[in-house]
Amino acid sequence: MDYVSTRGEAPSLGFSDALLAGLARDGGLYVPREWPVFSKKEIRQLRGKSYQEIAFTVLSPFVEGDIAPEEFRAMIDEAYATFRHPAVAPLVQTGPNAFVLELFHGTTLAFKDVAMQLLARLMDHALAARGERATIVGATSGDTGGAAIDAFAGRERTDIFILFPQGKVSPVQQRQMTTSTAKNVHAIAVKGNFDDCQNLVKAMFNDQSFRDRMKLSGVNSINWARIMAQIVYYFTSAVTLGAPDRKISFTVPTGNFGDIFAGYAAKRMGLSIDRLVIATNENDILARTLKTGRYEMRDVKATTSPSMDIQISSNFERLLFEAHGRDAGAVRRAMDGLRQSGAFEIGEGALKAIRREFRAGRASEKQVAATIRETLASTGYLLDPHSAIGVFVAAKHEKPGAPMVTLATAHPAKFPAAVKSASGIDPALPTWLADLMQREERFDVLEAKLDNVEAFIGDHSRVRG
């Protein structure tokens, strides 16, 4: 399988090169040249299989020609052995047709662990094969950073630099990033918001000489391998609920559009998905875009779901590419508009294509708190604020008799203040993190300026240009 850039001006690459590249050299995002498609019979055969077996079957076409099957299987087994639940991503029924898909049984209690544990192993494998090292950079609104630091800590071939917005992540999220004792880990508090952090990461990738000198690689969902790994749980949950002989809908708490784009990919691969519902918090740029056809940035509001406090939703670019029939010129024009004026219009045809596949809704801060409280009262289930946004929006898009799965993207203990204020319950961290808040912190604070961040990374990375 090879990968093409959404902006059409970078060379197409094989899997491992796309993995190490992160962002394409033309600023675009890599997508597979074509979607592998599974027949109904092949999907039916996934029933009753383990998460690891399904991951191997579903993901193999994406790495074919690049990674030997037995090596890929070993990476999958090792990655998911870090999960604390035998099913990796169990389904929990919360209503007659309502389910939550728990994606928070990994080491850092958010869905990011699912992809990040595999990504770290894939990168080690690709770097070892080339005898190279890499400097990993990532931007986080709270969860990607912790998951990446956990997955890459102590790895010989990589140094990792995570930019998080100072004062805008939960205390648990911050500690997960700042208490690592591994020498290859660097947590950086940026004086700005998540979009500033993400812009800095993209700017470093677009600075070709810095990129080459530092051998930059990325762990955000701009990296195709992140999306790829997230496709698996749509398959595992859908076949459990009767796919391919029944259509399943999914509601996804959405920020950077990576998780829901993985659902779209699963559908393109033949999975019988009915509705794909985008759920946003008060930073509702995606819900507004679906309604009006205009993607228009506004100021970011701080909410109780900080991981979704995002305006520049990176993976929407991958959807635009598909919705425009893979016309890279149309994507370039939209992205130029976004850079120049903070907005772009989606043409009628593309908008129609997007609306055919997606619905969207938003939850206000009051609605999030009420959903946490009411779900607890009616089912005994305690949601984190991000998952609560999903459950609130899902309820508005359920169809009688059709299963609706909401992705539960984080454990409530990552956001104890918001959960306690909504429900009265103080959710406890699991035993392996019980002393997290007593661990010593280590991080640097930098202005949101490209020169400062590049100088810091240049001084601290073991990759020397």
Ligand SMILES: Cc1ncc(COP(=O)(O)O)c(C=O)c1O
């Ligand atoms: C807990 C949680 N829920 C939802 C999201 C949104 O996911 P995505 O950015 O893939 O849309 C994030 C951050 O990405 C998150 O950390």
Ligand SMILES: N[C@@H](CCOP(=O)(O)O)C(=O)O
């Ligand atoms: N919500 C994310 C933001 C970054 O998203 P990513 O999926 O592109 O890595 C976070 O928690 O950091």
